[in-house]
Amino acid sequence: MVASKLRNLAPVLLVCLVLAACSDSALKTTSRALLDIAQANGALQTAVIESNKSGVLNDTQAAAILTVCSKINTAGAEASQVTRGLTKLDTTSKTKIVDIMAPIAAAIQDALAKDLVPITDAALRQKVQASLVTIQTAINSIRLVLVSS
Amino acid sequence: MNYLALINAILPIAANIITIIRNQDGTLTAVAYLDQADAQFATNAKQISDWFAAHGKPAPTPN
Numbered sequence: 428m429v430a431s432k433l434r435n436l437a438p439v440l441l442v443c444l445v446l447a448a449c450s451d452s453a454l455k456t457t458s459r460a461l462l463d464i465a466q467a468n469g470a471l472q473t474a475v476i477e478s479n480k481s482g483v484l485n486d487t488q489a490a491a492i493l494t495v496c497s498k499i500n501t502a503g504a505e506a507s508q509v510t511r512g513l514t515k516l517d518t519t520s521k522t523k524i525v526d527i528m529a530p531i532a533a534a535i536q537d538a539l540a541k542d543l544v545p546i547t548d549a550a551l552r553q554k555v556q557a558s559l560v561t562i563q564t565a566i567n568s569i570r571l572v573l574v575s576s
Numbered sequence: 577m578n579y580l581a582l583i584n585a586i587l588p589i590a591a592n593i594i595t596i597i598r599n600q601d602g603t604l605t606a607v608a609y610l611d612q613a614d615a616q617f618a619t620n621a622k623q624i625s626d627w628f629a630a631h632g633k634p635a636p637t638p639n
């Protein structure tokens with residue numbers, strides 16, 4: 428009796444398992460990009476704080492960059508919360524994540540376009556710009572995968 | 577054995593099988609990425625908050 432029930436359930440169970448295991452690729456890409464953003468932002472703010480300690484950046488300059496970093500952290504954590512718990516990104520979730528990321532992408536673009544802040548140290552300037560471009564690229568990859576999928 | 581007992585017996589095994597399938601290709605799951613990202617975002621936020629506090633400046637408001 429039980430064995431026959433199990434036999435009947437087995438194909439259904441197998442399909443469910445495979446479907447659950449094959450998580451949405453957009454979800455994976457988004458999650459991976461959020462981790463990239465978190466790590467790049469962490470490296471950026473550490474570099475800024477160290478530069479402030481050593482006197483390469485003054486407090487005002489450091490605060491300006493850290494404010495952008497703070498916005499990236501807030502938006503990233505928010506996007507992560509929307510993504511968490513989903514096995515597939517539906518249209519509403521995708522729109523929500525794109526909406527969360529849009530102002531951050533604009534803020535980074537603005538910072539890069541306005542030459543960020545007058546950082547005189549060339550090496551640091553390059554490092555900050557490279558980090559912001561990395562974050563910008565990760566944000567763009569999220570937006571691209573969500574809009575096109 | 578009724579259906580409920582049957583489901584209760586199967587669910588833990590199913591969860592394990594899902595984990596095995598998900599990790600078969602050596603990649604981390606989306607949830608694992610998000611766990612790491614959240615931990616990093618929290619560390620980042622604390623670092624910034626500490627810096628602003630140490631410099632007597634108001635912490636940035638979210639967005």
